[in-house]
Structures are given as C-alpha cells and as structure tokens.
Amino acid sequence: MYAWMFRHLPGPLWLRIVITLLLLAALIVVLFQWVFPAIAPYMPFNSGTLDALGASAP
Template sequence: MYGWIWRHLPGNAWVRALISLVLVLAVVFVLFQYVFPWAEPLLPFNDVTVDEGSGATR
C-alpha cells in the first residue's frame, strides 16, 4: 500500500519524501478537523447533563 503510493509519486527520493510529508500532514489535518469531531460525541464523555433519556447531549 505505502510502497505503491511511493512508487507512484513523481520526482526523486527527496521530492517524494516532501510530498509524503505533506500528504501525512493533510491526513492528520482532515482527521482532527472533520473526522474526530464527528466521532467524539459517540464516546461517553459528553454525557454530563440529566435529561429524559440520554438525549440532550447525545
């Protein structure tokens, strides 16, 4: 998988390393900005209120 990506990146080893770094940072950014905020309410730490059922804070 990663070998396949590496072989398909353009340029020499340095350019590829640089592009890889940018790709990794982009993935981390997307995870922190979009994926994790979506997944986090599925964990129980948000339930701090009393309410009918467990609705108001999920």
C-alpha cells in the same frame, strides 16, 4: 500499500519524501478538523462519571 503509493509519486527521492510528509500533514489536519469531532459524541469515554457518583467540583 504504502510502498506502492511511494513508488507512484513523481520526482526524485527527496521530492517524494516531501510529498509524503505533506500528504501525512494534510491527513492529520483532516482527522483533527472533521473526523474526530464528528465521532466524539459517539465515544464511550466522553461521559464523566464523577457527577454520576455525586461528587461535585470544588
């Protein structure tokens, strides 16, 4: 799939590499800005277990 996308990008090799890096950066921004915060409440590792065991912060 990635090879197909890379072959269909316009321009010479250096431009395709730049476009690929920009697309990758845009994907990372979208994930960190909207996707990860949206699914964070549903992740099981977000609940702290120290308070449930009776431990308190100093």
